[in-house]
Amino acid sequence: MKTVYITRRETFNAAHKLYREDWSDEKNLEVFGKCSNKNWHGHNFAIYVTVKGVPNPETGFVINLKDLSDIINDEVIEPLDHKNLNLDVLFLKGIMASTENIAVQVWDRIKTPIEKAGGVLSKIKLVETENNFVEYYGGE
Amino acid sequence: MKTVYITRRETFNAAHKLYREDWSDEKNLEVFGKCSNKNWHGHNFAIYVTVKGVPNPETGFVINLKDLSDIINDEVIEPLDHKNLNLDVLFLKGIMASTENIAVQVWDRIKTPIEKAGGVLSKIKLVETENNFVEYYGGE
Amino acid sequence: MKTVYITRRETFNAAHKLYREDWSDEKNLEVFGKCSNKNWHGHNFAIYVTVKGVPNPETGFVINLKDLSDIINDEVIEPLDHKNLNLDVLFLKGIMASTENIAVQVWDRIKTPIEKAGGVLSKIKLVETENNFVEYYGGE
Amino acid sequence: MKTVYITRRETFNAAHKLYREDWSDEKNLEVFGKCSNKNWHGHNFAIYVTVKGVPNPETGFVINLKDLSDIINDEVIEPLDHKNLNLDVLFLKGIMASTENIAVQVWDRIKTPIEKAGGVLSKIKLVETENNFVEYYGGE
Amino acid sequence: MKTVYITRRETFNAAHKLYREDWSDEKNLEVFGKCSNKNWHGHNFAIYVTVKGVPNPETGFVINLKDLSDIINDEVIEPLDHKNLNLDVLFLKGIMASTENIAVQVWDRIKTPIEKAGGVLSKIKLVETENNFVEYYGGE
Amino acid sequence: MKTVYITRRETFNAAHKLYREDWSDEKNLEVFGKCSNKNWHGHNFAIYVTVKGVPNPETGFVINLKDLSDIINDEVIEPLDHKNLNLDVLFLKGIMASTENIAVQVWDRIKTPIEKAGGVLSKIKLVETENNFVEYYGGE
Numbered sequence: 021m022k023t024v025y026i027t028r029r030e031t032f033n034a035a036h037k038l039y040r041e042d043w044s045d046e047k048n049l050e051v052f053g054k055c056s057n058k059n060w061h062g063h064n065f066a067i068y069v070t071v072k073g074v075p076n077p078e079t080g081f082v083i084n085l086k087d088l089s090d091i092i093n094d095e096v097i098e099p100l101d102h103k104n105l106n107l108d109v110l111f112l113k114g115i116m117a118s119t120e121n122i123a124v125q126v127w128d129r130i131k132t133p134i135e136k137a138g139g140v141l142s143k144i145k146l147v148e149t150e151n152n153f154v155e156y157y158g159g160e
Numbered sequence: 161m162k163t164v165y166i167t168r169r170e171t172f173n174a175a176h177k178l179y180r181e182d183w184s185d186e187k188n189l190e191v192f193g194k195c196s197n198k199n200w201h202g203h204n205f206a207i208y209v210t211v212k213g214v215p216n217p218e219t220g221f222v223i224n225l226k227d228l229s230d231i232i233n234d235e236v237i238e239p240l241d242h243k244n245l246n247l248d249v250l251f252l253k254g255i256m257a258s259t260e261n262i263a264v265q266v267w268d269r270i271k272t273p274i275e276k277a278g279g280v281l282s283k284i285k286l287v288e289t290e291n292n293f294v295e296y297y298g299g300e
Numbered sequence: 301m302k303t304v305y306i307t308r309r310e311t312f313n314a315a316h317k318l319y320r321e322d323w324s325d326e327k328n329l330e331v332f333g334k335c336s337n338k339n340w341h342g343h344n345f346a347i348y349v350t351v352k353g354v355p356n357p358e359t360g361f362v363i364n365l366k367d368l369s370d371i372i373n374d375e376v377i378e379p380l381d382h383k384n385l386n387l388d389v390l391f392l393k394g395i396m397a398s399t400e401n402i403a404v405q406v407w408d409r410i411k412t413p414i415e416k417a418g419g420v421l422s423k424i425k426l427v428e429t430e431n432n433f434v435e436y437y438g439g440e
Numbered sequence: 441m442k443t444v445y446i447t448r449r450e451t452f453n454a455a456h457k458l459y460r461e462d463w464s465d466e467k468n469l470e471v472f473g474k475c476s477n478k479n480w481h482g483h484n485f486a487i488y489v490t491v492k493g494v495p496n497p498e499t500g501f502v503i504n505l506k507d508l509s510d511i512i513n514d515e516v517i518e519p520l521d522h523k524n525l526n527l528d529v530l531f532l533k534g535i536m537a538s539t540e541n542i543a544v545q546v547w548d549r550i551k552t553p554i555e556k557a558g559g560v561l562s563k564i565k566l567v568e569t570e571n572n573f574v575e576y577y578g579g580e
Numbered sequence: 581m582k583t584v585y586i587t588r589r590e591t592f593n594a595a596h597k598l599y600r601e602d603w604s605d606e607k608n609l610e611v612f613g614k615c616s617n618k619n620w621h622g623h624n625f626a627i628y629v630t631v632k633g634v635p636n637p638e639t640g641f642v643i644n645l646k647d648l649s650d651i652i653n654d655e656v657i658e659p660l661d662h663k664n665l666n667l668d669v670l671f672l673k674g675i676m677a678s679t680e681n682i683a684v685q686v687w688d689r690i691k692t693p694i695e696k697a698g699g700v701l702s703k704i705k706l707v708e709t710e711n712n713f714v715e716y717y718g719g720e
Numbered sequence: 721m722k723t724v725y726i727t728r729r730e731t732f733n734a735a736h737k738l739y740r741e742d743w744s745d746e747k748n749l750e751v752f753g754k755c756s757n758k759n760w761h762g763h764n765f766a767i768y769v770t771v772k773g774v775p776n777p778e779t780g781f782v783i784n785l786k787d788l789s790d791i792i793n794d795e796v797i798e799p800l801d802h803k804n805l806n807l808d809v810l811f812l813k814g815i816m817a818s819t820e821n822i823a824v825q826v827w828d829r830i831k832t833p834i835e836k837a838g839g840v841l842s843k844i845k846l847v848e849t850e851n852n853f854v855e856y857y858g859g860e
Contacts, residue, residue: 022579024540029571033289035175035200040638051639053646054242060175061242062202064289070575078460079471080538085572086473102194102201118640120584149173149204151589152645155630159582162859164820169851180358191359193366210855218740219751220818225852226753258360260304291309292365295350299302313569315455315480320778331779333786334522340455341522342482344569382474382481398780400724429453429484431729432785435770439722442719444680449711490715498600499611500678505712506613593849595735595760614802620735621802622762624849662754662761709733709764 025142026082027070030092032101035062036117060104066147067096069130071139083139091137095129119148123156131158165282166222167210170232172241175202176257200244206287207236209270211279223279231273236266259288263296271298305422306362307350310372312381315342316397340384346427347376349410351419363419371413376406399428403436411438445562446502447490450512452521455482456537480524486567487516489550491559503559511557515549539568543576551578585702586642587630590652592661595622596677620664626707627656629690631699643699651697655689679708683716691718725842726782727770730792732801735762736817760804766847767796769830771839783839791837795829819848823856831858 037060038052048056055061069092073082099109105117111129115121123146134141147153177200178192188196195201209232213222239249245257251269255261263286274281287293317340318332328336335341349372353362379389385397391409395401403426414421427433457480458472468476475481489512493502519529525537531549535541543566554561567573597620598612608616615621629652633642659669665677671689675681683706694701707713737760738752748756755761769792773782799809805817811829815821823846834841847853 022544022576024543025575025577026540027573027575031289033201033203035202038640051644057242057244057248059244059247060200060202061173061244062175062200063173064204075538075540075544078536080458080536080541082540082574084471102197104197104199104201107199108197116638116640118635120586120635120642121640123584124582124635149171153587154642155585155587156582157585162824162856164823165855165857166820167853167855178360191364215818215820215824218816220738220816220821222820222854224751256358256360258355260306260355260362261360263304264302264355293307294362295305295307296302297305311569313481313483315482318780331784337522337524337528339524339527340480340482341453341524342455342480343453344484382477384477384479384481387479388477396778396780398775400726400775400782401780403724404722404775429451433727434782435725435727436722437725442684442716444683445715445717446680447713447715495678495680495684498676500598500676500681502680502714504611591849593761593763595762617802617804617808619804619807620760620762621733621804622735622760623733624764662757664757664759664761667759668757709731 021074023072024075024082025070025072026085026088027068027143028085028088028092029066029068030089030097031064031066032097033062033064034100034103034105035060036105037061038116038118040116060106063148065100067092067126068143068145068147069134069141070143070145071134072142073139083134083137087137088134088139091130091133095133096126119146119152119154120156122146123154124159127156127158161214163212164215164222165210165212166225166228167208167283168225168228168232169206169208170229170237171204171206172237173202173204174240174243174245175200176245177201178256178258180256200246203288205240207232207266208283208285208287209274209281210283210285211274212282213279223274223277227277228274228279231270231277235269235273259286259292259294260296262286263294264299267296267298301354303352304355304362305350305352306365306368307348307423308365308368308372309346309348310369310377311344311346312377313342313344314380314383314385315340316385317341318396318398320396340386343428345380347372347406348423348425348427349414349421350423350425351414352422353419363414363417367417368414368419371410371417375409375413399426399432399434400436402426403434404439407436407438441494443492444495444502445490445492446505446508447488447563448505448508448512449486449488450509450517451484451486452517453482453484454520454523454525455480456525457481458536458538460536480526483568485520487512487546488563488565488567489554489561490563490565491554492562493559503554503557507557508554508559511550511553515553516546539566539572539574540576542566543574544579547576547578581634583632584635584642585630585632586645586648587628587703588645588648588652589626589628590649590657591624591626592657593622593624594660594663594665595620596665597621598676598678600676620666623708625660627652627686628703628705628707629694629701630703630705631694632702633699643694643697647697648694648699651690651693655693656686679706679712679714680716682706683714684719687716687718721774723772724775724782725770725772726785726788727768727843728785728788728792729766729768730789730797731764731766732797733762733764734800734803734805735760736805737761738816738818740816760806763848765800767792767826768843768845768847769834769841770843770845771834772842773839783834783837787837788834788839791830791833795833796826819846819852819854820856822846823854824859827856827858
């Protein structure tokens, strides 16, 4: 029984800001720096979703990448692409739109659909810039 | 007299939208697609500025890259990074914030400072995503 | 009148070989090296299509990237993606499937559709590997 | 005793298809999509081989990268580069040429040679496109 | 309690050689190959520092990337950038300047400052070329 | 007669410094910044050599990439890779080792060999870092 990990990348472009209404502008600037700009800024995000499993003897697939891509597009790209992460996204409402928090929320959205497609979600990598990214393994 | 072209890359992250107030939402959506989202979206932009000239016999430099980097940072990165290109940028006011138009405006801002530093601006390349970029040579 | 150049990247994965039936295997190997393997090899190709024009004053667009992307997908990606460039592609029949020749043929296919969409085709860049690519400007 | 992980990348270009002779064309298309094209397609593959170990006190090396590169070239690049993965490769005969299965087979080929060179194989990453890759840690 | 891993990339350009004074030139060449050139060679290094932790409920941050970037710049980039790794760097004196050894030394320098900033150092990835990199997890 | 441009990338890793012996250390630091470090620094250089021509009707080649690669390796990579550009390279002796100057010297070395192989040298692009590169078209 040979476990293999397969990863699919998808991309989305979105606006966000890091800003707490219950803090003064000064404190927001001190903690969040330029990311606290009230009028938003944005990024080209890339998300890498890793699924683990034993390759199916007939197909050689851990999961059909068509299915994995469909799940990511339905659950992540469609709701986030060309959106404002603070304003437009139901599952991010009331949550500080840090890369860390987005990754955690995405995990919760795609875990079950991936299981229904026969895979086990292993990791999410969310890349904000060429210099910054987060990885999430379900919290362990 | 050997002309060489030297290029410096700098990056900025910004929000924008493509939306005309004098058009209906339907027409905005039809023409600008997802880029017309009222609540903005954003990108990691990369700007490549190319300067041409004959290398200085003493330094081997067409232009000192420290000077070129300073000009790009003062004139482009400082005003655009972590900003909303439609709302926050004086030199883009009243201009549709397409990649094409931003490149043209940036050219006009940095041409003279580069000449004062002894170089000749040859090209601006403005990259919006891994799939889209524009190049501008001063309009010729 | 400010001419700007805008580029769209699309990708396709294809098999091909460089092999002349009218040559011996030895000569094929001598000229084409490993690329002459009778059973094919393949690449992840990336095509960059550059269109030039003056940005439309209302939209800021040289050409609507949606239109440009549709043209490239209809004329290039659909016929070439996951295909055998020697066997499966009508417009490459009887042509040595070198990167140079593919770029020339692609130019002839997309020039008129781009003109109908209001742009002027300026350049095709066809990338075969991270180490090899060709550029074509219409033959000039 | 400080364990460090060192990785070497090598690349190869190959053709393959995902197609079962014991299935109808319709079922092949349904499961494998465009990858089932009978006339093959291809990719620029990149393989990353990770070896773990304690750096040798005299050389600072976990493994000499020259040795690691030689092993990968002898065992992987030579048999796979510019080849048809379904037809030309002895150690892939009778195996569905999915990225998952190739990674597993490569592991079995290079594990012992790496041990003879004094290292311990830790991971293989096989990249098929910028959007798809697999990782294999020996099956655990 | 959801552990997330966040990574910051920084870069530096440095010269080094792999050469033991207590070995003959022949043995140095045999073991270290071209890297033993007495007059040095160099690289564009990229360092990725990964910190793990539970996102702060107020900020959504595992660690403030400004703090992480400052630590890497103070402890790694400042002492290594545009330096000779064999001659100019106090904390590498007497150590073979292999990528493996540099990664281990960097770990020891930044572990405590990262803890003081509220994070836990999880991994260092040090990239020497597009084909070679090492990863270090503290020795486990 | 369709002119196509074909480009081959090769890489080398080298040490250099920007320093004039006839200047004080202060002036060297003022003009060349960190690049004036007496003990050298280094880079992963990438060189892109572009050759133009009409594809051969029999082969579809502007130039055989095997020949182009051999020329670049013999004339550029062999003398520069894992070398000190100020000390070890005959054709750079007495020349400030700026990227601009290296590109000009490389042009003069490979122009004739490329012509003998049936091509016309069109451009050299020499990349020093992800942020800095020069292009040279023979001086025009």
